[in-house]
Amino acid sequence: MAGQWIDIAAKDGGTFKGYLALPASGSGPGILLLQEIFGVNKSMREVADHYAEEGYVVLAPDLFWRMEPGIELGYTEADFGKAMGYYQRFDANQSIKDAADALKVLRARPECKGKVGALGFCLGGKLAYLVAARTDVDCAVSYYGVGIEADLGEAGDVKCPVVFHFAELDRFAPPEARAQVEAAFKGRPEIEFYLYPGCDHAFAAPERASFNKPATLMAHTRSIAAFRKALGPHYDLSALWDRHTELEFATRSAEQTMTTMVAEPYVNHIPTMTGGVGYRDLLRFYKNHFIPKTPQDTKLVPISRTIGSDRIVDEMLFCFTHDIEIDWMLPGVPPTGKYVEIPLVAIVRFRGDKLYNEHIYWDQASVLVQIGLLDPKKLPVAGVETAKKLVDESLPSNTLMARWSESAGK
Known part of the structure; x- marks a missing residue:
């Protein structure tokens, strides 16, 4: 500019x-x-x-x-x-x-x-x-x-x-x-x-x-x-983000998705360091490694949304069947056919009325447990339980902590 x-x-x-x-x-x-x-x-x-x-x-x-x-x-x-x-x-x-x-x-x-x-x-x-x-x-x-x-x-x-x-x-x-x-x-x-x-x-x-x-x-x-x-000016960041995700997961158009972003945006999926910096790399990522490599039955279940002056923090459940190699989440892992539910957090920053960047967080250990690549009996990790407890706080806490019972009555 x-x-x-x-x-x-x-x-x-x-x-x-x-x-x-x-x-x-x-x-x-x-x-x-x-x-x-x-x-x-x-x-x-x-x-x-x-x-x-x-x-x-x-x-x-x-x-x-x-x-x-x-x-x-x-x-x-x-x-x-x-x-x-x-x-x-x-x-x-x-x-x-x-x-x-x-x-x-x-x-x-x-x-x-x-x-x-x-x-x-x-x-x-x-x-x-x-x-x-x-x-x-x-x-x-x-x-x-x-x-x-x-x-x-x-x-x-x-x-x-x-x-x-x-x-x-x-x-x-x-x-x-x-x-x-x-x-x-x-x-x-x-x-x-x-x-x-x-x-x-x-x-x-x-x-x-x-x-x-x-x-x-x-x-x-x-x-x-x-x-x-x-x-001012005052922008409807929630509507802008909803439009972006609609183009990603419903319309499934990389080119249209990019129209919602600034000229040189970036995306970083924190657990796997996948995404892209700049228009060309991010379009390449969306077009070849994200949109076509996301399972067709993917569902986003909103849990909470916090809207600030220049960013949104979205908390959701990310649900899918691992019926395709997911380059951006499970690169190099052949489809297992397993169904997965994980909590996911997206921190989305805007410049004006365009998305500038996305930082996406999830628990990769929970994904690996649910597709059978990580044994929860040997490590302090959990599978679908992390998603279940996010929406039902009455489910038990501290199940991974063997010493929890020692503090009973103290």
């Missing part, structure tokens, strides 16, 4: 550039993306493209333009030195005026429908806070903002929800600074604080050594939850 550079008129004269990224739908709520000290570089543009894929109209203004237009730095030691030089000359107060001009342009765009939020990283993390205090944005998200504690006199001017993401090991936002920020917003439930243990500054930047993927994923979900709640 490629964005474009547009011109932004400054209130005091002159123009500067901003990178505009649009969602596939062509319109949506707005996000004002506020840069790091490295300029609106490739990394920032990728963030803009990512949030456009989530359904937002994103504008990232060049806030260094008064010093030098079009600054784009990488993350080498030399680039970091240059970035710090720009940071030391940076006029934060003037930049908020420029950000307000960009915000006005964003709101006026025909593609921007409804409310607008602010999102910033590092320097931009502080600017997101100041934009929340000085403009009419409807929501703000700050990633490891530097120096926020110096401007907490404006905390009372913040009237919208704000999410602060901080890293435990961040020397640029140390514990005492974080404590001051939290204290300034005490008693305000619409202001959220999240600390990421073991993480350092810029943990959400894939190009940097401090990148931490688990923390980045968690922070993104929290950010999306805040934006969805304050701005």
